[in-house]
Amino acid sequence: MADSLSHAGTSPSVADLLAARPNLKMDGVSGLLMDGVSLSTIAGKVGTPCWVLSANTLRTRMQRLSAAMQQIGSEVSIHYAVKANDHLAVLSLLRQEGAGADIVSGGELTRALKAGIKASDIVFSGVGKTDAELEAALGAGVGQINVESKEELEILSALARKNGKTATITLRVNPDVDARTHAKITTGLAANKFGIAFEEAQALYAHALTLPGLAPVGFSTHIGSQITSAAPYRAAYARMATLIQSARSAGLDVSVMDCGGGLGISYCTETEGQPEALAGAIKAELGHLNLKLAIEPGRWLAGPAGILLSTVILRKEHASGVPFCIIDAAMNDLARPSMYDAWHGIIPLSAHEAAGPVAPAHVVGPVCESGDTFTRDRDLPSLQRGSRVAILDAGAYGAVMSSTYNTRPLAAEVMIDNGTWHIIRERQETEELWRHEIVPSALT
Numbered sequence: 001m002a003d004s005l006s007h008a009g010t011s012p013s014v015a016d017l018l019a020a021r022p023n024l025k026m027d028g029v030s031g032l033l034m035d036g037v038s039l040s041t042i043a044g045k046v047g048t049p050c051w052v053l054s055a056n057t058l059r060t061r062m063q064r065l066s067a068a069m070q071q072i073g074s075e076v077s078i079h080y081a082v083k084a085n086d087h088l089a090v091l092s093l094l095r096q097e098g099a100g101a102d103i104v105s106g107g108e109l110t111r112a113l114k115a116g117i118k119a120s121d122i123v124f125s126g127v128g129k130t131d132a133e134l135e136a137a138l139g140a141g142v143g144q145i146n147v148e149s150k151e152e153l154e155i156l157s158a159l160a161r162k163n164g165k166t167a168t169i170t171l172r173v174n175p176d177v178d179a180r181t182h183a184k185i186t187t188g189l190a191a192n193k194f195g196i197a198f199e200e201a202q203a204l205y206a207h208a209l210t211l212p213g214l215a216p217v218g219f220s221t222h223i224g225s226q227i228t229s230a231a232p233y234r235a236a237y238a239r240m241a242t243l244i245q246s247a248r249s250a251g252l253d254v255s256v257m258d259c260g261g262g263l264g265i266s267y268c269t270e271t272e273g274q275p276e277a278l279a280g281a282i283k284a285e286l287g288h289l290n291l292k293l294a295i296e297p298g299r300w301l302a303g304p305a306g307i308l309l310s311t312v313i314l315r316k317e318h319a320s321g322v323p324f325c326i327i328d329a330a331m332n333d334l335a336r337p338s339m340y341d342a343w344h345g346i347i348p349l350s351a352h353e354a355a356g357p358v359a360p361a362h363v364v365g366p367v368c369e370s371g372d373t374f375t376r377d378r379d380l381p382s383l384q385r386g387s388r389v390a391i392l393d394a395g396a397y398g399a400v401m402s403s404t405y406n407t408r409p410l411a412a413e414v415m416i417d418n419g420t421w422h423i424i425r426e427r428q429e430t431e432e433l434w435r436h437e438i439v440p441s442a443l444t
């Protein structure tokens with residue numbers, strides 16, 4: 001499948017992967033280091049599979065994104081998309097660096113507040129928010145609710161009135177623009193479930209202004225995820241600018257434009273999405289409209305900050321000559337390869353192994369599905385029973401998408417900050433997996 005996640009035929013070397021990732025270095029003695037800390041030490045002490053996050057990477061990326069947005073010359077708030085990595089430590093760190101939150105559930109609302117993010121710095125997105133979630137958001141006083149349909153508009157108006165609140169809202173518009181990303185994560189095409197049809201947006205906005213309990217302030221859009229070029233953004237924002245100007249010409253007040261998230265990273269050989277290019281697209285299309293602007297990045301901030309450590313359980317030779325390296329991480333830990341055929345770099349932690357000759361191998365997990373495959377036929381250094389590997393760029397849509405399929409406990413999480421590392425989540429106790437199950441007495 002040709003898309004921005006799978007990369008048939010390409011296979012960067014260990015040296016190429018390391019050269020593009022400033023938080024990783026190979027040390028001849030200690031092996032792979034993240035921010036100067038030995039990953040073999042972490043794997044040995046915490047066990048595998050285990051997620052490791054670089055606090056420094058999160059910080060420096062947030063700082064670069066903020067600096068890029070300042071070039072626009074208008075107020076731009078950054079609402080981190082909590083869904084990418086919802087760990088309280090991540091949310092707290094990004095809050096310290098000035099981020100608010102983009103949330104999509106009541107659970108994410110509670111997390112964001114618990115991490116100290118002010119309710120006024122939270123935007124609530126999502127195509128199907130329940131009444132309870134909307135009421136919780138109204139009760140907390142979230143800064144903005146992005147409404148995705150006429151139906152939701154009416155529901156929110158009624159709920160706000162019932163609770164004696166006024167909801168500050170934008171209408172999320174579906175601009176029918178191709179984000180040129182994987183089909184499962186594109187959100188701005190007319191056929192997708194997201195947002196209000198472009199053609200209906202102005203009339204609905206005018207209607208929203210008449211509804212009690214609502215304070216419509218403008219529009220939002222989000223065209224998809226893992227977008228690595230500025231062109232789809234420009235196309236979407238150009239359409240939004242047309243809509244904003246048209247609404248204003250009709251006498252409607254529009255002061256806010258939330259430009260969504262989606263900035264992509266380099267998993268393989270693709271060029272990483274550039275915050276400066278995103279800022280350029282926003283400035284070119286919307287910068288002259290005197291708007292309060294916002295963005296909702298997730299993956300770009302968190303993806304390169306994390307890796308997944310794993311150990312080879314055994315190497316199974318195969319008649320084809322290509323061995324299966326069966327590792328102790330699986331699709332229940334990192335779902336992206338099985339879900340989207342996504343490509344993730346895989347590097348041995350041992351400098352000796354990493355420097356050895358490469359040969360084609362399959363890297364798979366132990367789960368009972370053939371889809372539990374991290375890579376097929378990739379040229380990799382020789383991996384043996386007990387070899388340890390880092391699976392790269394797993395900081396976003398990694399731990400958050402884990403499940404306990406095959407009764408596999410959720411893996412531990414570690415954060416490296418300033419040369420020291422902390423366990424930020426213990427490996428789940430196996431008993432936790434059935435603690436809440438109730439066996440009817442007739443069955444005992």
Ligand SMILES: Cc1ncc(COP(=O)(O)O)c(C=O)c1O
Pocket residue numbers: 081084102125126222224225226260261262263296297298299300
């Ligand atoms: C409404 C909304 N905002 C922001 C994001 C964050 O996307 P990304 O992690 O690609 O930046 C998403 C997910 O695609 C989303 O649905």
Ligand SMILES: N[C@@H](CCCC[NH3+])C(=O)O
Pocket residue numbers: 083185225226336340396397
């Ligand atoms: N889960 C997807 C991204 C989804 C974006 C959510 N709006 C991925 O891993 O690439």
